[in-house]
Amino acid sequence: MKDAILRANLIVFSMLVLVTVCAAAQQPAEDLSGYLPEEGEVAGWKLSEDPKNYCGDDLFLMIDGGADIYHEYGFRQVLRAEYLDVNEKSIKLEIYQMKSPASAYGIYSFKVGEGGKPLTIGHEARLQDYYLNFWKGDLLVTVIGLDSDAETVQAVVALAKAVDVRISYSGKRPDLAEALLDASLGFSDAKYVRGPLGVMGSYVFDTENFFQVREGVIGRIGKCQAFVFRYADVEKGADVFTKAVKGFEASSQFTGQSLQEGRYTMIDRDKALVTIGRTGRYIAVVIGQDRDEGASVLNRLLTKLAVLKDKLSYPFSDVFNRSRTSCIPRGNCFPRVQDITNLKKLFAVCGSS
Amino acid sequence: MNKKEPKTRLPNVRQPMSEPINRRTFIKKGTVLGASTVLGVSAVGWMQNLAFAEAKVDMAVVEGADYFKSTIRAVKMLGGMGKFVSRQSKVGLLINSPWDNPGCYVKPEITLAVVCMCLDAGAKEVGVIKHLDNSYWRRSAIYERFRDEARSVRFIGDNFREVSFPNGRSLKKAEISKGMLDCDVLINIPIAKHHDGIGFTGAVKNMMGGQSRNTHRFFHFSTGGRGYYDDVEFLSQCIADLNLLRKPDLCIMDGTEMITENGPFGPGKLVRPQKVIAGTDRVAMDVYGARLLGLKGEEILTTRKVFAYGMGEIDLSSLKIQETTI
Numbered sequence: 197m198k199d200a201i202l203r204a205n206l207i208v209f210s211m212l213v214l215v216t217v218c219a220a221a222q223q224p225a226e227d228l229s230g231y232l233p234e235e236g237e238v239a240g241w242k243l244s245e246d247p248k249n250y251c252g253d254d255l256f257l258m259i260d261g262g263a264d265i266y267h268e269y270g271f272r273q274v275l276r277a278e279y280l281d282v283n284e285k286s287i288k289l290e291i292y293q294m295k296s297p298a299s300a301y302g303i304y305s306f307k308v309g310e311g312g313k314p315l316t317i318g319h320e321a322r323l324q325d326y327y328l329n330f331w332k333g334d335l336l337v338t339v340i341g342l343d344s345d346a347e348t349v350q351a352v353v354a355l356a357k358a359v360d361v362r363i364s365y366s367g368k369r370p371d372l373a374e375a376l377l378d379a380s381l382g383f384s385d386a387k388y389v390r391g392p393l394g395v396m397g398s399y400v401f402d403t404e405n406f407f408q409v410r411e412g413v414i415g416r417i418g419k420c421q422a423f424v425f426r427y428a429d430v431e432k433g434a435d436v437f438t439k440a441v442k443g444f445e446a447s448s449q450f451t452g453q454s455l456q457e458g459r460y461t462m463i464d465r466d467k468a469l470v471t472i473g474r475t476g477r478y479i480a481v482v483i484g485q486d487r488d489e490g491a492s493v494l495n496r497l498l499t500k501l502a503v504l505k506d507k508l509s510y511p512f513s514d515v516f517n518r519s520r521t522s523c524i525p526r527g528n529c530f531p532r533v534q535d536i537t538n539l540k541k542l543f544a545v546c547g548s549s
Numbered sequence: 550m551n552k553k554e555p556k557t558r559l560p561n562v563r564q565p566m567s568e569p570i571n572r573r574t575f576i577k578k579g580t581v582l583g584a585s586t587v588l589g590v591s592a593v594g595w596m597q598n599l600a601f602a603e604a605k606v607d608m609a610v611v612e613g614a615d616y617f618k619s620t621i622r623a624v625k626m627l628g629g630m631g632k633f634v635s636r637q638s639k640v641g642l643l644i645n646s647p648w649d650n651p652g653c654y655v656k657p658e659i660t661l662a663v664v665c666m667c668l669d670a671g672a673k674e675v676g677v678i679k680h681l682d683n684s685y686w687r688r689s690a691i692y693e694r695f696r697d698e699a700r701s702v703r704f705i706g707d708n709f710r711e712v713s714f715p716n717g718r719s720l721k722k723a724e725i726s727k728g729m730l731d732c733d734v735l736i737n738i739p740i741a742k743h744h745d746g747i748g749f750t751g752a753v754k755n756m757m758g759g760q761s762r763n764t765h766r767f768f769h770f771s772t773g774g775r776g777y778y779d780d781v782e783f784l785s786q787c788i789a790d791l792n793l794l795r796k797p798d799l800c801i802m803d804g805t806e807m808i809t810e811n812g813p814f815g816p817g818k819l820v821r822p823q824k825v826i827a828g829t830d831r832v833a834m835d836v837y838g839a840r841l842l843g844l845k846g847e848e849i850l851t852t853r854k855v856f857a858y859g860m861g862e863i864d865l866s867s868l869k870i871q872e873t874t875i
Contacts, residue, residue, distance in 0.1 A: 261746060324816070338816065
């Protein structure tokens with residue numbers, strides 16, 4: 197009898213948990229206003245007016261053509277606030293919630309560019325002349341001063357730190373970035389990309405997305421530009437390689453196209469040698485003026501990728517989901533992904549008992 | 550456009566400002582200058598003005614920290630605003646202004662200078678095709694002095710009309726702002742800056758500011774792309790086709806402070822050439838503007854496509870470009 201009651205209770209409890217999990221999974225994005233520093237947290241600066249929230253495709257209302265790169269990485273919502281000092285000097289604070297920590301790291305790596313000063317804020321932070329970016333969990337935080345005066349920059353850093361302490365969860369870089377950005381390859385100015393737009397900022401191979409980029413790491417190795425693209429499986433990688441070669445053969449942007457021993461080479465308009473190789477589901481491209489250095493870099497990349505093979509998970513659907521996320525009023529807060537995971541764990545424990 | 554406006558109405562931008570200047574004092578000073586010119590008191594200035602007026606200048610470039618002055622000077626080097634704006638005309642300004650990060654928007658000082666020059670030339674109405682709010686004007690330290698002029702500017706970009714493009718290769722019809730279609734004088738005021746999607750945005754791309762969101766979507770998605778820039782070839786062709794609509798009567802490009810990455814919204818690294826560029830050849834201006842960012846303007850897809858249409862010159866060496874510093 198006791199067992200029956202216990203079992204019934206467990207079933208009811210499990211159903212409740214399941215309903216909560218499902219509801220949470222379908223919930224719109226959480227309220228980000230809790231991350232905004234309040235008056236007094238950064239001396240001399242206060243929130244000027246109600247912050248503006250843009251969700252899903254509404255990001256185009258905020259930044260129009262600049263929105264697509266965020267969507268390419270996987271965008272949920274952004275909260276944009278303005279802080280003013282007594283002289284009405286302005287600092288903009290933008291908190292972007294992306295679809296995953298990998299997305300947040302990706303857009304961070306895209307936006308920070310070269311140079312700047314690394315700071316210990318969030319998982320990674322970089323301060324430029326008048327603005328600062330950091331990422332933590334699934335959030336990218338951008339703080340922008342409208343000038344590079346020392347006082348402004350000091351406040352930019354202070355605001356960023358004040359946001360950082362309010363974010364209590366963490367995330368990690370995507371495994372492809374973790375694997376390639378260790379010291380062995382010597383990548384610099386690296387960006388984790390999730391689509392063609394992320395690549396175009398560094399090099400325009402074509403206007404038709406020959407490489408069908410859905411995930412990759414790009415940057416510099418030595419004096420060469422280096423690109424690694426990852427595909428769902430070996431067949432997909434081989435198919436893209438074949439189609440890209442066909443595309444480049446017909447391209448007027450390149451000359452001297454040649455396919456030898458599985459490597460495709462061509463010369464671009466700057467007389468740089470472009471070499472493309474493939475191993476498994478990875479395609480690597482190296483561009484450089486020095487033929488020997490280019491070959492050496494490509495060899496090292498392909499060797500590294502061959503070792504990785506299928507060790508890395510491929511977490512991303514090949515279909516780019518640009519579904520709209522609806523907004524919720526300020527003050528409401530729904531369970532975060534981490535909370536849902538905890539509920540799932542709880543459910544698993546109950547189920548096993 | 551005819552030349553009804555006397556040049557003496559333009560401010561004497563060569564003289565340092567010893568007092569706060571508004572449009573009235575400009576006009577007053579300009580009148581005095583005009584009188585002195587007639588009397589031969591300022592013979593050197595007169596000869597310089599004459600030289601600018603007589604030599605056909607394709608593009609005027611003025612470098613300096615005072616963007617208001619630079620803009621007036623650049624237009625003056627082309628022959629003055631009276632050459633482009635006739636009395637009682639309706640002027641439409643297409644300004645790249647929707648952003649507020651440094652290096653991402655046309656400096657309000659440049660816009661204010663254009664508005665003042667248009668009013669001074671006798672324009673009946675000056676309207677903006679993209680909405681400008683007070684926060685835009687307030688970014689300028691000289692806004693208070695030109696508040697009346699700024700307030701006189703109307704928003705004329707809210708209604709759209711379908712327009713056919715029979716000669717367009719990709720674009721056959723588009724919804725265009727009536728304000729842009731109906732204005733007597735169209736002044737295109739872009740900023741030369743980086744753009745994630747097509748590499749560069751300047752005078753040619755800025756024409757998209759006059760189209761509806763429906764047309765915007767057509768540019769980006771009509772070939773089945775999932776992202777805004779999946780088909781850059783098609784997008785660039787649409788932009789080139791759109792430029793068949795009408796040639797701006799004047800282009801004034803902000804080359805003062807621009808982002809070289811993370812465009813069009815920023816923030817990103819800045820370059821500060823502190824230049825204002827004026828001309829009527831949007832292709833040449835884009836080539837020039839792109840060079841300020843360290844890009845090869847003649848290789849930008851939109852530039853190549855409008856050049857192929859014969860809308861302008863891609864080879865700057867064949868143009869007379871007048872450059873000066875103030």
